[in-house]
Amino acid sequence: MMTEEEKIILRDNIARVKERAAEAAIRAGRKPEEIALVAATKMNSAERVRFATENGIAICGENRVQELLDKYEQQAYGSADLQFIGTLQTNKVKYLIGKVSMIQSVGSLRLGEAIAKEAAKHGIVQDILLEVNIGREEAKSGLSPDEIYPTIEKLAENGNLRVRGLMAIPPKAPDGGNNLHYFNEMRQLFIDISTKKYDNVCMDCLSMGMTNDFEDAITCGSTMIRVGTAIFGARAYPVKP
Numbered sequence: 710m711m712t713e714e715e716k717i718i719l720r721d722n723i724a725r726v727k728e729r730a731a732e733a734a735i736r737a738g739r740k741p742e743e744i745a746l747v748a749a750t751k752m753n754s755a756e757r758v759r760f761a762t763e764n765g766i767a768i769c770g771e772n773r774v775q776e777l778l779d780k781y782e783q784q785a786y787g788s789a790d791l792q793f794i795g796t797l798q799t800n801k802v803k804y805l806i807g808k809v810s811m812i813q814s815v816g817s818l819r820l821g822e823a824i825a826k827e828a829a830k831h832g833i834v835q836d837i838l839l840e841v842n843i844g845r846e847e848a849k850s851g852l853s854p855d856e857i858y859p860t861i862e863k864l865a866e867n868g869n870l871r872v873r874g875l876m877a878i879p880p881k882a883p884d885g886g887n888n889l890h891y892f893n894e895m896r897q898l899f900i901d902i903s904t905k906k907y908d909n910v911c912m913d914c915l916s917m918g919m920t921n922d923f924e925d926a927i928t929c930g931s932t933m934i935r936v937g938t939a940i941f942g943a944r945a946y947p948v949k950p
């Protein structure tokens with residue numbers, strides 16, 4: 710059970726993140742309403758997530774399928790919108806369809822096609838974002854910027870998918886540095902795609918910015934920030950022996 714103190718902290722954190730996001734928007738000459746806040750809920754209990762949705766969080770982003778299903782069962786998400794933001798294996802897609810409004814982490818054509826197939830079975834159109842490996846990191850999932858166009862062209866043929874935009878997790882910025890160049894590159898890519906006319910593509914979502922850099926991301930045109938730590942506090946990862 711959450712203590713009263715934990716509730717106060719969580720409520721304050723949500724208000725503070727919203728305030729900082731709104732201030733960053735205004736500094737950039739943008740409207741605060743243009744930026745959606747997704748609470749990255751991984752490793753937080755159903756109770757904490759539920760409390761967050763009752764105190765200003767309208768969108769939850771979950772990373773792992775099993776964790777999402779467990780919390781879903783416990784009605785953690787209340788009336789909030791639920792999105793998937795983590796690494797997704799094609800054989801797990803079926804568990805998400807019908808539960809999530811958007812899958813943000815589509816980092817391959819194969820995954821996009823698997824989602825389309827499941828969405829067709831359910832007779833729905835699934836909103837997705839394409840995940841861009843903007844740092845071109847060897848070990849990271851996502852499409853390289855060069856792969857984006859051929860992938861969109863292929864996926865756009867599919868009536869059971871709607872590409873709503875792009876998502877990125879840039880490399881960790883060096884100490885004292887920032888990720889502005891990656892965010893700017895993302896914005897340019899987003900704008901370039903938006904000017905092209907594809908079927909089933911409606912570019913209205915640029916998902917970038919996390920606890921350490923969401924204000925910079927907003928400066929560079931982000932329309933959706935995904936924030937975990939600044940809302941829920943540091944995650945207690947299990948210590949490896």
Ligand SMILES: *Cc1c(COP(=O)(O)O)cnc(C)c1O
Nearest residue numbers: 749772794919920935936937938
């Ligand atoms: C955990 C996570 C976040 C939030 O990270 P914080 O640094 O805790 O804000 C955002 N996006 C994805 C995909 C995540 O896995």
